[in-house]
Amino acid sequence: MVRFVLTRLLRALITIAAVVTFAFIVLRMSGDPAQVMLGPDVPQEAVEAFRHAWGLDRPLWIQYLAYVKSIFTGDFGVSMRDKAPAIDLVLERVPATLQLTIPALILKLLIGVPAGVYAALHRQSFADRGVILMAILGFTIPSFVMGLILMLVFSVMLGVLPSGGQDTWMHGILPTITMSIGGIGILARFSRSAMIEVMGQPFIRTASAKGVKWHDVVWGHALPNAAIPIVTIVGFMVGSLIAGAVVVESIFSWPGIGRLLVVSVTNRDLAVVQCILLIIAAAMVVSNLIVDLLYGWLDPRLRARLAH
Amino acid sequence: MSSADLTDTRPTPHPAFAFVARLRRQVPLSVGLGVLWLAAMVLVAASADLLRPYGITVMDLTSRLAPPGSPGHWLGTDELGRDVLSRLIQSIRVSLVIAFGATIISAVFGTALGFAAAQFRGVVEHLVLVLADFQAALPFLIMSLAVLAFFGSSMTLLVCLMGFYGWERYARIARGLAISASAQGYAASVVQLGATPARVYFRHILPNVASTLIVSMTLTFPEIILMESGLSFLGLGVQPPETSLGNMVGFGREYLTTAPWIMLAPAAVIMLTTLSISLVGDWLRDKLDPTIR
Numbered sequence: 053m054v055r056f057v058l059t060r061l062l063r064a065l066i067t068i069a070a071v072v073t074f075a076f077i078v079l080r081m082s083g084d085p086a087q088v089m090l091g092p093d094v095p096q097e098a099v100e101a102f103r104h105a106w107g108l109d110r111p112l113w114i115q116y117l118a119y120v121k122s123i124f125t126g127d128f129g130v131s132m133r134d135k136a137p138a139i140d141l142v143l144e145r146v147p148a149t150l151q152l153t154i155p156a157l158i159l160k161l162l163i164g165v166p167a168g169v170y171a172a173l174h175r176q177s178f179a180d181r182g183v184i185l186m187a188i189l190g191f192t193i194p195s196f197v198m199g200l201i202l203m204l205v206f207s208v209m210l211g212v213l214p215s216g217g218q219d220t221w222m223h224g225i226l227p228t229i230t231m232s233i234g235g236i237g238i239l240a241r242f243s244r245s246a247m248i249e250v251m252g253q254p255f256i257r258t259a260s261a262k263g264v265k266w267h268d269v270v271w272g273h274a275l276p277n278a279a280i281p282i283v284t285i286v287g288f289m290v291g292s293l294i295a296g297a298v299v300v301e302s303i304f305s306w307p308g309i310g311r312l313l314v315v316s317v318t319n320r321d322l323a324v325v326q327c328i329l330l331i332i333a334a335a336m337v338v339s340n341l342i343v344d345l346l347y348g349w350l351d352p353r354l355r356a357r358l359a360h
Numbered sequence: 361m362s363s364a365d366l367t368d369t370r371p372t373p374h375p376a377f378a379f380v381a382r383l384r385r386q387v388p389l390s391v392g393l394g395v396l397w398l399a400a401m402v403l404v405a406a407s408a409d410l411l412r413p414y415g416i417t418v419m420d421l422t423s424r425l426a427p428p429g430s431p432g433h434w435l436g437t438d439e440l441g442r443d444v445l446s447r448l449i450q451s452i453r454v455s456l457v458i459a460f461g462a463t464i465i466s467a468v469f470g471t472a473l474g475f476a477a478a479q480f481r482g483v484v485e486h487l488v489l490v491l492a493d494f495q496a497a498l499p500f501l502i503m504s505l506a507v508l509a510f511f512g513s514s515m516t517l518l519v520c521l522m523g524f525y526g527w528e529r530y531a532r533i534a535r536g537l538a539i540s541a542s543a544q545g546y547a548a549s550v551v552q553l554g555a556t557p558a559r560v561y562f563r564h565i566l567p568n569v570a571s572t573l574i575v576s577m578t579l580t581f582p583e584i585i586l587m588e589s590g591l592s593f594l595g596l597g598v599q600p601p602e603t604s605l606g607n608m609v610g611f612g613r614e615y616l617t618t619a620p621w622i623m624l625a626p627a628a629v630i631m632l633t634t635l636s637i638s639l640v641g642d643w644l645r646d647k648l649d650p651t652i653r
Contacts, residue, residue, distance in 0.1 A: 063493060070494040078507055192634040194586045196593045196606075197627040200613055208617050295499040299590055303613075314594060317505050325506055329498065336497045 060344050064337045071333035072123070075326045076116055106132065119326075128330070129323030133316075138323040142312065142331060146294065148218060149301070149308030153293040155228050160235035160289065165282060167236070168243025172251065173270065183240055190237020199230040199303040216305035227304040231297065235289060242285050246278040253277070280350055287343030291336035391643045394636035401452055401633055408453040414443040416450045417601050425619045436621045438612070447603050448625050454604040455630075458519055459584045465523025466584075467577050470530025475561045477531065478538035488535070492528035500525055501590060508596045518597060522588055526580040533576060537569040571648040578641030582634035589630055605630050 128139040171183035207215035298310035316324040420441035428436040435444040477488040589606025591597035598604035605626040612623030
């Protein structure tokens with residue numbers, strides 16, 4: 053067990069290191085932030101001074117070592133634009149993003165999983181077909197189209213909900229719905245196929261045959277076994293709580309991480325982009341790690357195998 | 361019952377009708393419609409230059425923001441008086457070319473890495489798996505945003521970048537299938553006969569695992585269309601004056617209140633196309649994929 057946890061931890065750390073290195077190399081190789089920050093018409097001396105001030109004139113590997121060293125001391129660099137520590141700028145935006153993504157995740161779980169399970173237990177029924185159709189539609193409609201259609205209907209035609217901004221809780225309704233629809237579809241589909249697979253297993257027949265109540269068969273025998281693939285997907289959704297809102301935030305002008313990323317990327321604000329990439333990757337890696345550890349708890353077979 | 365009606369009106373059914381009837385029994389209607397729609401899209405993409413009534417940058421300033429159904433402009437015009445239908449046709453071509461190119465790159469790249477991992481094991485295998493973890497840890501949209509914005513967007517870069525989408529899935533599948541295939545008699549016997557590893561993998565193992573890989577391609581393809589249109593929507597994908605489906609939706613968004621058709625036409629095409637591929641892909645998976653039987 054200890055060995056299992058340690059190898060997972062090591063792989064998680066290697067992944068984060070790879071992300072840091074990738075972000076550093078891509079962002080440094082791809083152009084001169086001095087030109088973008090200062091504009092095209094500045095004298096050469098100003099560009100040189102800017103590059104010297106930000107350490108951009110040093111060899112790449114020295115910059116990289118300095119960057120890695122500063123990360124370990126909790127220093128994620130300074131935004132070239134706002135002159136404020138990048139980590140502060142990023143953390144300032146996290147609550148706004150979570151205000152959208154956490155309610156969206158709750159909606160996905162509350163609607164997607166029960167719909168999928170219900171469809172699996174009533175196969176070929178009208179409700180089952182409806183769930184499948186909604187699930188397919190839910191993840192074939194891109195979020196920007198969904199967002200714009202909702203905006204067209206509820207803000208432009210009906211005029212009942214605001215189309216952008218973050219002033220009241222009403223402003224959060226459309227973005228939250230936009231984000232949850234796709235996830236509901238994915239979860240419903242996964243839960244449905246996981247449940248169908250489990251319901252076909254011999255132990256379900258055994259349980260029914262020995263007279264266990266239908267309700268207990270579903271809740272006590274089928275659902276726990278169907279939980280593993282569902283947990284995988286949910287883990288992925290939790291991991292993307294911070295990253296998942298880029299497009300939706302842009303549509304509804306919601307001042308979260310996604311907007312900050314798009315703006316910083318256009319301004320070539322290296323430190324901020326690197327910081328966001330690092331935080332997003334860390335969130336993803338940590339939630340994957342938790343899912344991996346959860347498997348051991350959910351699946352006694354795995355636990356037994358690991359004990360040897 | 362319907363076949364009886366058919367024989368009443370047509371004592372000797374034309375072979376084409378018999379073929380259609382047989383097809384109807386084997387292929388569900390939704391899948392049939394999906395195939396038809398995809399065929400139409402491929403046809404439109406292939407003959408875009410012939411079908412397009414106007415050039416994509418030709419402006420008709422006297423009829424700006426004309427609604428659908430206006431004379432000469434079936435789907436209306438945009439804010440510069442450019443014909444929406446012509447731009448839509450060109451967009452279908454651009455988006456499909458990117459998605460096709462990227463799907464093929466991703467499948468070839470991923471399969472090659474997966475086979476390499478299965479052949480060499482050890483360090484190579486660990487390296488491939490760590491790379492796959494890395495790919496899964498960084499949301500693709502975020503990574504492409506960073507790369508595109510800093511390198512500047514070009515068509516070649518966009519196709520190559522999209523080609524990285526989903527490679528880790530092919531790599532994992534190809535590795536798993538190749539490892540189990542090499543344990544089977546046929547692979548071992550051609551190795552005994554002195555075949556080179558390349559020959560074993562590409563002549564013997566690949567044909568045996570191809571159906572699973574093709575099914576994954578049908579799953580990646582719509583995701584790549586969505587990814588490209590998302591990037592173009594954010595203004596970082598296909599750049600004007602060239603146009604793509606996402607790019608049209610992105611610009612049409614400015615005129616959501618006054619001219620919603622600019623955005624609705626490409627949005628409908630995106631939805632119908634991804635829907636069709638999903639339906640056809642699911643059906644193909646049920647028919648072809650030996651691992652789910």
